[in-house]
Amino acid sequence: MKFPGIYEELFYKALRIRLVEERIIELYPSDKIQSPVHLSIGQEAVAVGACQSLKQTDLLFCSYRSHAFYLAKGGHLREMFAELYGKATGCGHGKAGSMHLAAPEVGLMGSSAVVASTIPHAVGAALAAERLKKPQVIVAVFGDGATEEGAYHESLNFAALHKLPIVLLCENNGLAVHSKLEARQAYRITDQAKSYGLPVAYLADGHDVVKVHEVFSGIVGEVRRSRCPHFVEIRTCRYKEHVGPDEDSHAGYRSVEELQAWKSKDPLILNQELVAQYRPVILQEIDDAVEFAERSPWPERSELLSDVV
């Protein structure tokens, strides 16, 4: 597809993710997707802006909240829906579900449902890139909650100590399930990251997809050149409940005003003109992917015990 400018391109990509998530919400009551879904709605711009400057050979590791990054990094939509449906044609052959999307062919190297557990993987991949002289940039994506885990500290220290070509990207949506930052963290994430000697960038508006892209592309360029680690924190907002297709702003664990404030700045809501323009083609692609998933076979019985060791 051709776009008049970078804004439109990034907008398109973010909208595509949003519409995929909305289709999942639509489908969910049918029980065809029997998998806990951690939707990225509200956080699309982070993934799109971050991945824009990455090559397919650059590797990315993320968490269970990976739909946006899977798509932004170039994962196939058909294989994603098939995976959510538990079909043999899914990106994990039906063994992965929503929480473990991966697309090694485009550098999405895995996503894990254990918080913070892929951060060291990214560091290790960066170690391999450095030792094997691969010109890759490696990206670790994680939430604000992940920074509380011990493995996070160990990962940052090692990445900084060995000067590895990695971008550590914290998607700070201010929540871990229903807990606010204040209930969990005595530190500011970027300040703490600085203490390892990492250069840090902080972006207060995760909806500004062009800004995210610019900042990130600067950093990726820098890492590609200097082979040194960088840290980026981007504030963003998850619109839906932690896991599942619903809204839960009524539940009282977070302020409805804050949520509204984020929505009031959201280009995917504000720019209905562009939405109207791109929506049809995206919906077509989604229809096709869903149909692919519907049509696809279940995994063979033999799959149950294959690929274990």
Add this chain to the structure above:
Amino acid sequence: MKFPGIYEELFYKALRIRLVEERIIELYPSDKIQSPVHLSIGQEAVAVGACQSLKQTDLLFCSYRSHAFYLAKGGHLREMFAELYGKATGCGHGKAGSMHLAAPEVGLMGSSAVVASTIPHAVGAALAAERLKKPQVIVAVFGDGATEEGAYHESLNFAALHKLPIVLLCENNGLAVHSKLEARQAYRITDQAKSYGLPVAYLADGHDVVKVHEVFSGIVGEVRRSRCPHFVEIRTCRYKEHVGPDEDSHAGYRSVEELQAWKSKDPLILNQELVAQYRPVILQEIDDAVEFAERSPWPERSELLSDVV
């Protein structure tokens, strides 16, 4: 015992520890102490200075390198030697050995051979002090290497978040076994601790026992009053090999000059007058303790399976 001043008192206590360690070195070839010993020689002043302002009801948690803290906190010398000998009268009834000294009656709440593992215990004890309104100060003692473990990060965050009455004391001897700081840490310990919002103190000279005491007593007073956590890093030097009774400065993993520089500032070496004055009475106490250990019985066979659950 009466002392003309605080310097003499602290000197005496530090010398006592040194002489105990030296007796262990003497005894070691006899194979009567069948336990890996992590000697505190060179680091005595830290323990003595830190414990001087603590009450018996204040609790302290430390590592396998705990001889100095065991004695400084008030643990009985007889029970220590008996423990090293594996006797039933030892402070751990022969089940603990050198690495797990404890003296709950004076607030030494345990020492563990897994690096960093008692730091969260101290935080938890501080939580209990806070919740149960006990007027205690809790102290966590750990080495520089321990700060690399994930549990360290988790502990600092929680202590700071919940404003617990704890002093986090890092005995930085610049080494973890044979590894230098530079091979392990991308951060400066106090700077990193600051990122949790902890007030920090840094002492470059761990031989200056009066200074250690002054700084520490200020901090302990502050914690007792404010019930808020503090962090202290004290540079010090271990003279002997990591574990065992020998010198190993010839092994090449550290600079002999640096070791010499520390020794050249060591009051326990420099002030031979005071050494000569206090030595006899200390040696008498040590003789008595060793004799106690020698005379003591082995644990009963039934001890093997007691106190398991």
Add this chain to the structure above:
Amino acid sequence: MALIQARAATDPTLETEVVTYREALFRAMRDALARDPRVIIFGQGVDDHKGTFGSTLGLAQEFGAARVFDTPLAEEGMTGIAIGAALNGLYPIQTHIRSDFVLLAMNQIVNLAAKYKYMFGGRFEVPMLIRMVIGRSWGQGAQHSQSFQSLFAHVPGLTVIMPASAQSILECYPYVIGRHRGPVLAIEHRLMYDLKFRMDEVAEKANGSPLTSRKVRAGNDVTIVATSIMVLEAQRAAEHLARVGGIQCEIIDLNCVSHPDRSLIVESVGRTGKLLVADTSWQAYGVCAEICRIVCEHSPSALKAPVVTLGMQPAPCPTAKSLEDRYYPNLRDLTDAVATLVTGTDHHGIPLPDEHSMADVYKRFKGPF
């Protein structure tokens, strides 16, 4: 008493109090807080509007944020903090919404909590309870479905319970919290939270420790030793086989995995000559293995047929429903296995039940996770 109680899950019409697993947990938690001001409960989400699947709901409001509180994501650190808190006078109850995450705290549990008493010659005690939940169904997948009872039960110093009923919860938890002086791991099953159990009145009367195994059905044809939700599966299979095949299964709820009642098992197998073990985890190096050891060390000659074991398939848990359905033994498999074992032939001709295991429960489950 145990025999009656056991029928609750299959026959909730009996005229005594009916309590869900969740309610039993909630009562145990609430009573603990009410009885002893030293009790605290912490874990991710204990104070939120879901309240650890309902088991701690509203307790933060009732007892205050100082006693029931959320934590950072820091399993190892928080377990260490629990140990330290116990050493200085609190009774900590730590919760994990999935047992899979407890692997992050293995060092504190195995190297510290399990050792603290022994290692210091009995001079310390660390009374504390760690609750963790086994996940299953709705695509929980490889990292949200594991049950690690054998990892803990291998280690002296730990007590491991797997309540298979509300009764077990209401007998064991108050005992653990109020009277037991060491670290206890309670492994709960997410899919039992909504199930109703008939409560037996004598629960409070029980003298001696409830931390042991319990016979929940008497029979002379085969001994089934089971854990957690597999006890309920076994009870269903047993009811069916009694009805259609005249087969009488004896069922032992292992309950306290670390301290099973060896003589109960050995006596039963001595009588039935046939043993089937059904566990929520993998067979190798698990409960299935340990029960075989108990029998082998005591009286292998009692076994009139090879032992049959059922557990998860030897693979990580897949997410696709079609695979997951085969990953766990279902009621048909279990019933067939028992019938084959008892009759000595797989041409036993005994009709098998229709549903796949407790399929209604498993299908109804759609979170919260």
Add this chain to the structure above:
Amino acid sequence: MALIQARAATDPTLETEVVTYREALFRAMRDALARDPRVIIFGQGVDDHKGTFGSTLGLAQEFGAARVFDTPLAEEGMTGIAIGAALNGLYPIQTHIRSDFVLLAMNQIVNLAAKYKYMFGGRFEVPMLIRMVIGRSWGQGAQHSQSFQSLFAHVPGLTVIMPASAQSILECYPYVIGRHRGPVLAIEHRLMYDLKFRMDEVAEKANGSPLTSRKVRAGNDVTIVATSIMVLEAQRAAEHLARVGGIQCEIIDLNCVSHPDRSLIVESVGRTGKLLVADTSWQAYGVCAEICRIVCEHSPSALKAPVVTLGMQPAPCPTAKSLEDRYYPNLRDLTDAVATLVTGTDHHGIPLPDEHSMADVYKRFKGPF
């Protein structure tokens, strides 16, 4: 071949190459680095003047600090880093000077390494080796003495080996590093490092995978299944009993704890009718239990007597020598247990050997730890 090799520890005078466990490890490490530039070795102290008890000594100098390097104290993080490195083309060898510390990395090992292949439908592989050392003697105590083979072997996706000879090391490690595509845990025993083993020439000829069990002594009176240093203890007991009591023990070195050779065990027990299992860890939920399961599921009727198991006493390890001596089964205990099992009476009258187990080895050991 195996039979001859087995005698090395007891009879090092045989005229073939004699290699210590340490030398075998060193060779395996050096060869791995030399053969494949993607191999890296890291762990605390791998590059220091002690070189992981000699097994990596000088390799940092020879192959450079980029390939053999020290790490921060960060077991969980470093294991995750190993996984990531494997995913991007390196072959990481991670070392732990005590297996006790590996508990800190259980999450990465069990939730990630063991699952990475399956969970993503076979699209990734994580070839890597984690070496860890069991400690014993000289007051190692509760936290420096554990061996966790059963914790790992319980989990599908992991391969767990416990080499009991230099031969096993030189057969298994090159195979693991060069040809196996998944995560492997190698549990070494500190007290074997200095022992000499006779090498068999056919080591290289072995076709098929060496990652399985091996018969190291043939006999018809009793089957002994053992792991690690207990294989050597069993060999000593067997030599003694053959000499003074005319008893012929068959000894199976389990070797690959996660993938034992079931038929080897079942066939042997079928022939001898008697089974003794000797492991380096606790019996409950351990190797002793798993071997019982194998026999029970196959042919319990083969057992002509209750199974005897030997392992650590059900407690944490005490430090006092007087207690530690009783904590581990010694050669007398083992010999007596075998003689009792074979003769069917504890009045067997067979003279027991003098030394307490491999007392010379255990006594000689004074570190480095």
